[in-house]
Amino acid sequence: MNQPLIDRDQFTESSALTIETITHVHHWNESLFSLKMTRPASFRFRSGEFIMIGLPQENGKPLLRAYSMASPSYADELEFLSIKVQDGPLTSRLQHIKEGDPIYLGKKPTGTLVTDALLPGKRLFMLSTGTGLAPFMSLVRDPEVYGMYDEIIVVHSVRQVADLAYRELLESKLEGDPLLEDEDRERMIYVPTVTREPFRTQGRIQALIDDGRLFEQSKGPQRFIPDDDRVMLCGSMAMIKDHAADLERRGFTEGSNAQPGQFVIERAFVG
Template sequence: MTDTAVTSPIPSRDAFTESGAVSVETITHVHQWNEELFTLRMTRPASFRFRSGEFVMIGLPKEDGKPLLRAYSVASPSYDEELEFLSIIVQDGPLTSRLQHIKVGDPVYLGKKPTGTLVTDALLPGKRLFMLSTGTGLAPFMSLVRDPDVYEMYEEVIVVHSVRRVVDLAYRELLESKLEGDPLLEDDQRERMIYVPTVTREDFRNQGRIQTLIEDGRLFEQSKGPKRFDSETDRVMLCGSMAMIKDHAADLEARGFEEGANNKPGSFVIERAFVG
C-alpha cells in the first residue's frame, strides 16, 4: 500500500463554477490500496452535515464544463474535519477513469445534500448489528463503525467484508486493531466491534463468500450471541454488488427479516439508490 499524489492534467479551479447543488472542494490526500482501489480525502464545508452511512454526489467537470457526478458513500466518520471516499478504478468509467489521476490540491465537486437508507434510523432496535459488504461496499460501514451512537444502540457491531484478494481488504489494519486511536470511541465500545474479513480467490484465514460463512457458522464465531441470525434481535445492513444485495436480501427475508426504510424501520436495510 502506498500514499501518493497522482499527477494528471485536469482543469484548474478556474474551470469550476459554483452552483446551487454543489460546492468546490480540494483534494487533501490520495491513498492507493492497490492498482484498482484508492481512497480520496477532501476538504469539508463547515455547513456539511450527514448521518453515518449516507452517500453524496462527487465529481468533476465534463468537456462542456457541466458537472459529471456520481454517488459515493461517505467513508469518514461524521466528526471528521475532512470527507473520505473509497473508489474502485473502472478504466472506461466516465468518472473513475479520471478520478484515479487526481492529485493533492486538485478541485472536485461535492454535492450539498447527503442522503441514503444505510442509516440506523431505518432499523428497529436490536442487540447485534451486522454490516455485510463486498468490495467498496465497505465505505458506509467505515463511517458507521466509528460512530459512538451506534454502540449505544447495539451490544455488538459486526463488520463483514468480502473481497477477491487479500490486497483488496481496504482498512484492514484499522479494523483489525479495533479502531485503535479513534478519538471518540471508548475502549469497551471498540471491544464490541467485530471484524470478519473473507477472501474468495486466495488463501486467507477466512475463505469463501459471505453466504458460506453464514451457513457454516463462521460469521458468528466471535459473537457472544446466537450462532445464527435471529430476526427478533439481529439487524443487518447490506452494501455491495447488486447480485450480492439481491441474494442476501432474499435470504434474510426467508429468515423472517423485513426491509426497513427511513419512514418505516425494519430489521434489515439496503441502499436503494444503488440497486434501483
C-alpha cells in the same frame, strides 16, 4: 493526466454543488483507492449516507456519481473509497486526482444505510463486498452506534487479500480513534473473508452464514435471530439482492427511513 478546469466563479451560494480541495489520496492497490477532501462547515450527514462527487467534463458540465462517505460524521474531512475503472467516465479520471486538486461535492447527503432505518436490536451486522465497506467505515466509527447495540459485526468479502481496504485499522479495533471508548472498541468484531486467494477466512459471505463461521466471534446466537439481529447490506447488485432474499426467507423485513425494519439496503445503488 490533464483534467478539465473547474471554474470557481460559476458557483454561487444557491448552487447544488460546492468546490472542495483534495487533501489526501491513498492507493490501496492497482484497482482500489481512497481520497479525502475538505469539508464545508455547513455540511452535515448521518453516518452511512452518500453524496454526489465529481469532476468537470470537456464541455464544462459536472460529471457526478454517488459515493458513500467512509469518514465518520464528526470528521473534519470527507473520505471516499473507490475502485479504478479504466474506461469509467468518472473513475478513469478520478483515480489520477492528487492533493491540492479541486473536486465537486453535492450539498444534499441521503441514504438508507442508517440506523434510523432499523428497529432497535442487540447485534448489528454490516455485510459488505468490495467498496461496499465505505458506509460501514463511517458507521463503525460513530460512538452513537455503540449505544444502540451489544455487538457491531463488520463483514468484508473481497477477491484478493490486497483488496481488504482499512484492514489494519479494523484489525486493531479502531485503535487511536478519538471518540470511541475501550468498551466500544471491544464490541466491534471484524470478519474479513477472501474468495480467490488463501486467507484465514475464505469463502463468500453466504457460505459463512450457512456454516456458522460468521458468528464464531459473537457472544450471541450462532445464527441470525430476526427479533434481535439487524443487518445492513452494501456491495454488488447481485450480492444485495441475494442476501436480501435470504434474509426475507429467514423472517427479516426490510426497513426504510419512513418505516424502520430488521435489515436495510441502499436502494439508490440497486434500483
